[in-house]
Every structure is written in C-alpha cells, then in structure tokens.
Amino acid sequence: MKPAPRTRRSGRRSLTAKQAGLTLAIALLLSIIAGAAELAFDVRSMRQEVVEDTRYRLDLIHGTAAEAAFQLNPDLAAQVSEGLFSGGRVDSVMISDDFGRTMATRQREALAEESQLAHTLFGDIVDYRQTLFYQAAPDAPPTAVGEISLTLALDSLGRDFTDRSLLIFTLGVSKALAIAALLALVFHWFVTRPLLQVHAAIASTDPRQPGQWPKPRMKHHDNDELGHLVESVDELLQAFQQGLDQRDQLHQISTMDGLTGIANRRHLDAFLTREWRRAKRYGHPVSVVFLDIDHFKEFNDQYGHVVGDDTLRAVAEVLAGVVHRASDLVARYGGEEFVCVLPDTGLEGAMRVAARIQQGIHELDILHAHSTCAGHVTASFGVACSEPNESDTSWEALLAEADRQLYRAKRLGRDRIVSAQDCATESGTGR
Missing domain, CATH: 3.30.70.270 (Reverse transcriptase/Diguanylate cyclase domain)
Incomplete structure (x- = not known):
C-alpha cells in the first residue's frame, strides 16, 4: 500500500519567514534609534538654518528699508515688508522710522494653531529686531533712521520640522528595510536556501519509487553536517525528479x-x-x-x-x-x-x-x-x-x-x- 504523502501542519511559519521577520525587527529598532539621534542633530541644524536665513534676508533688504525710513517713503517700506512676508515662515513684519512711527506693517490674517512642540523647539528664535542705519554721504557716518521687526510663524516652522522629521524617518526606515532585505537575502542564499532545498526534497519523496533525483549542489557545505545529510539521503530521493519530469511530460502531451x-x-x-x-x-x-x-x-x-x-x-x-x-x-x-x-x-x-x-x-x-x-x-x-x-x-x-x-x-x-x-x-x- 502506498503511503500517504506528508503535508505541512497549518500555521507553521517557515524558516525564511522567521529569519526575515527577526532581521526586519532588528533593523527597524536600529532605524528608530538612529532616527531619534539624527532628529536631535537635525533640530540644532534647522535652528541654525532658520536664524542664518532670517538674518541674511534682513541684511539683504537693510539698505532699501533704511532708505525708505530716511526718505519717509511708506510705499517703499510697504514693498520691503511685502517682500519679506512673501518669503515664507513670516508671521508679521513692521518697519518704523526713528520717531517710532509705523511706516509699513504686514501680518497674517488668520493665525494657525501652534503646537507645543514648535514652541519648545523654536519659540526663542522667532522674534528679530534690527536698527536701520543710513549713510547720507560717502564721508558721513551711518545714522540710525528707524527699525525693522520681524516675527516668524511658529506653525510654519513646526510644519517644516514635521516634514523634515518624516523624511528622515522615511529614509531611515527605507535604509533599514534595504539592509534587512540584503541580510535576509545573504542568509537565505548561503544558509536557508540549501536547507529548504533538502527539506523540500525529503518532504516530497516516496521511498517505494526508484529513480533519480537532482541532488542539491551544496557549495561550501561539502564537509559539514548539511553536506553529510545530503549524501545520507541520496538513494532515498533518486526517484523524485524523474517522477516530476514524467508528470510534466505527460501534462504537456495531454495539452x-x-x-x-x-x-x-x-x-x-x-x-x-x-x-x-x-x-x-x-x-x-x-x-x-x-x-x-x-x-x-x-x-x-x-x-x-x-x-x-x-x-x-x-x-x-x-x-x-x-x-x-x-x-x-x-x-x-x-x-x-x-x-x-x-x-x-x-x-x-x-x-x-x-x-x-x-x-x-x-x-x-x-x-x-x-x-x-x-x-x-x-x-x-x-x-x-x-x-x-x-x-x-x-x-x-x-x-x-x-x-x-x-x-x-x-x-x-x-x-x-x-x-x-x-x-x-x-x-x-x-x-
């Protein structure tokens, strides 16, 4: 009587799945730790970028704003404030003359909700004041002619930080997944794959049918336990491949x-x-x-x-x-x-x-x-x-x-x- 074929028990996880899952879990954990450290450095970098960018923009429009204050030209002052405001990340801009009178002001109409995280990270770098100096003649000393004040939008800074954080975590997780996939592939190719080849052959073998089987090529395993295992079951598995070939040939002939x-x-x-x-x-x-x-x-x-x-x-x-x-x-x-x-x-x-x-x-x-x-x-x-x-x-x-x-x-x-x-x-x- 021909023995019934052996089948896998339901719910059993394969060795490849366990190996891939463990590698993925370790890689994700490391990516979270590395991402947190990278975020800490990124906060410092972003604060420095915000300060340098704001000061650069103030320096860039300083001459025009000073000329507007010196000439008491509200239209020119309005153009300067509008230019600063349209650059993004700005909540309000105000230009005043040396008498303290407001020449131009620009402020967002609707205030967005500001998060506590944004206050904690950027609350101390949102306000800027700069005295405007104007040199009336080449040999005359610069004279204070007014002041420009600028306030950055915390909600905009918070969104930028969130976007950068998401990008950092996405890149970190992507790198972790790539590393995990590479490690899983390497281990699968050199260790798991040969084991699965032998297991698949043994699980599918009928010992009562003679024949030949394509003995797995165990590179780098000739003298270890895996190589000895293949040699010890060689005779038992000889019929497997021949049966598959005959089945495939009959299937092709029939169709x-x-x-x-x-x-x-x-x-x-x-x-x-x-x-x-x-x-x-x-x-x-x-x-x-x-x-x-x-x-x-x-x-x-x-x-x-x-x-x-x-x-x-x-x-x-x-x-x-x-x-x-x-x-x-x-x-x-x-x-x-x-x-x-x-x-x-x-x-x-x-x-x-x-x-x-x-x-x-x-x-x-x-x-x-x-x-x-x-x-x-x-x-x-x-x-x-x-x-x-x-x-x-x-x-x-x-x-x-x-x-x-x-x-x-x-x-x-x-x-x-x-x-x-x-x-x-x-x-x-x-x-």
Missing part, C-alpha cells in the same frame, strides 16, 4: 498539439470553461475566431502530407504571432481547423485580430494551385462574441456560432471573415 506545438482540443475545452466562468463573474465579453484552411484536402492530395504538415505548422506560427496576449489562447481544433479564444475582447476587436491573421496567412505565399479563390493558401474565418450571464451555462453555443459563421464564409466564396452582425464581410481575395 499540446504534437504537430503544431500549440494547444490541443483538450486544452481548448479546459481554457474555455475557465474563461467562461470568469466572464460570467465579471461581465466581460469573450470572442472566438474559428478558421479553416481553404481546400486543404486538395492541397494534401496535390503536394503531399509532408508539405501539408509544414503548412499547418506555418499557419500555427502566424496565429501565435498575432494572438500573443498572455490571456488569449490559440488551439488546433482538429485537422486544418484552428480556434483563437480572446477573453475581454469585443466583436470589433476580434474582427481586427482575424484580419491580421488573414493578412499573415496571405504573406506566407504558399502555392495552392487547386484553390478556387486564390493561387495560394488562404483560410475562411467565423467570428462570434458573447457576454455570458447567469442563464448561459456553457460556452458551447459561442463556439457553435463561430462555426456557423465559418461555414457561411465558405459558402460566400472562402478567404473571408464573417460574423453574426456582418455575415458578408469580405476582406479581399487578392494579395
């Missing part, structure tokens, strides 16, 4: 057409069943292009079955070259008949696909002296489309409709594309 290399009728039926269910679930259309090589019996009789097989393979290559979406399928239905299944494609799109296939077959330029519609190999096409609903239980009606349109194309003269909406669509019989 692929041996002559053309595309899907066969069995694969087509399974694919249509699956796509039909999906189309019903999501309300998507499914289109089918049914084609038949014109006068193929006469072609075989004239040129022989070897040339006929080559022609079938050439037509299959055209189909595979045109219908190349991963969601589509090209299959040999039988003899010289082929089917293209186009999920999520309406009738108009299916007609365009059929036209490209027809053009590709024309470009093969395979001589067919006994064709009644052209001097080369051609094909007739039937196209059908359906949007299945709950009452549509099977895709067979869609395939039958495409088959009916195919025979209508033959009756209309062959080498043409016909659908239910346009049963006489003629794409030309010439080159």
Whole structure:
C-alpha cells in the first residue's frame, strides 16, 4: 500500500519567514534609534538654518528699508515688508522710522494653531529686531533712521520640522528595510536556501519509487553536517525528479498539439470553461475566431502530407504571432481547423485580430494551385462574441456560432471573415 504523502501542519511559519521577520525587527529598532539621534542633530541644524536665513534676508533688504525710513517713503517700506512676508515662515513684519512711527506693517490674517512642540523647539528664535542705519554721504557716518521687526510663524516652522522629521524617518526606515532585505537575502542564499532545498526534497519523496533525483549542489557545505545529510539521503530521493519530469511530460502531451506545438482540443475545452466562468463573474465579453484552411484536402492530395504538415505548422506560427496576449489562447481544433479564444475582447476587436491573421496567412505565399479563390493558401474565418450571464451555462453555443459563421464564409466564396452582425464581410481575395 502506498503511503500517504506528508503535508505541512497549518500555521507553521517557515524558516525564511522567521529569519526575515527577526532581521526586519532588528533593523527597524536600529532605524528608530538612529532616527531619534539624527532628529536631535537635525533640530540644532534647522535652528541654525532658520536664524542664518532670517538674518541674511534682513541684511539683504537693510539698505532699501533704511532708505525708505530716511526718505519717509511708506510705499517703499510697504514693498520691503511685502517682500519679506512673501518669503515664507513670516508671521508679521513692521518697519518704523526713528520717531517710532509705523511706516509699513504686514501680518497674517488668520493665525494657525501652534503646537507645543514648535514652541519648545523654536519659540526663542522667532522674534528679530534690527536698527536701520543710513549713510547720507560717502564721508558721513551711518545714522540710525528707524527699525525693522520681524516675527516668524511658529506653525510654519513646526510644519517644516514635521516634514523634515518624516523624511528622515522615511529614509531611515527605507535604509533599514534595504539592509534587512540584503541580510535576509545573504542568509537565505548561503544558509536557508540549501536547507529548504533538502527539506523540500525529503518532504516530497516516496521511498517505494526508484529513480533519480537532482541532488542539491551544496557549495561550501561539502564537509559539514548539511553536506553529510545530503549524501545520507541520496538513494532515498533518486526517484523524485524523474517522477516530476514524467508528470510534466505527460501534462504537456495531454495539452499540446504534437504537430503544431500549440494547444490541443483538450486544452481548448479546459481554457474555455475557465474563461467562461470568469466572464460570467465579471461581465466581460469573450470572442472566438474559428478558421479553416481553404481546400486543404486538395492541397494534401496535390503536394503531399509532408508539405501539408509544414503548412499547418506555418499557419500555427502566424496565429501565435498575432494572438500573443498572455490571456488569449490559440488551439488546433482538429485537422486544418484552428480556434483563437480572446477573453475581454469585443466583436470589433476580434474582427481586427482575424484580419491580421488573414493578412499573415496571405504573406506566407504558399502555392495552392487547386484553390478556387486564390493561387495560394488562404483560410475562411467565423467570428462570434458573447457576454455570458447567469442563464448561459456553457460556452458551447459561442463556439457553435463561430462555426456557423465559418461555414457561411465558405459558402460566400472562402478567404473571408464573417460574423453574426456582418455575415458578408469580405476582406479581399487578392494579395
């Protein structure tokens, strides 16, 4: 009696997951500690930047503001205050003359909520006063002509600090994740991966079936416990790979057409069943292009079955070259008949696909002296489309409709594309 295969117990975490989780936790903890330290340095740096930037801006407009105060020019003073205010981070600006009279002032209309954190970090660097000096003549000493006062907006400083903090933590966490991923990859490649290879092979082995297995290559483990483990179970695992190869080969034989290399009728039926269910679930259309090589019996009789097989393979290559979406399928239905299944494609799109296939077959330029519609190999096409609903239980009606349109194309003269909406669509019989 063949023993039942062993299965993993539910809920068991893999070694890779545990290793990755531990590495990630350590990396995140280190990134938080490093981020906190970096934030402490960044606060000092930001305070210095704020002070230097504010003083630089005050120095930059000092001459113009002093000239406005000396000339008692309120318009010029207003321009200076507006320029400072529009630079950002400013809550209020005031320029006064040497008599203490206000020449220009600018203040935000709505005060935003200020956080306690912003008060703690920046509350002592928001107020600035600077005496305005004006030199009336090159040889005259500078004279105090007024004063400019500026107050920074704590809420703006708080937002800037929050944005910088978020950026620092984001970069820190990103670096930590990158380091964690690299460490996990290194440990997985050199330690965990070989262990998982051996474990996967042992867990899948049936000791009653002889054969050969691809013994894992244990680089750097030839003389350690892992290498000895592989050697000790070598005979037990010899049958595993052979069984997998046979299974894969049988699967390919059962689903692929041996002559053309595309899907066969069995694969087509399974694919249509699956796509039909999906189309019903999501309300998507499914289109089918049914084609038949014109006068193929006469072609075989004239040129022989070897040339006929080559022609079938050439037509299959055209189909595979045109219908190349991963969601589509090209299959040999039988003899010289082929089917293209186009999920999520309406009738108009299916007609365009059929036209490209027809053009590709024309470009093969395979001589067919006994064709009644052209001097080369051609094909007739039937196209059908359906949007299945709950009452549509099977895709067979869609395939039958495409088959009916195919025979209508033959009756209309062959080498043409016909659908239910346009049963006489003629794409030309010439080159």
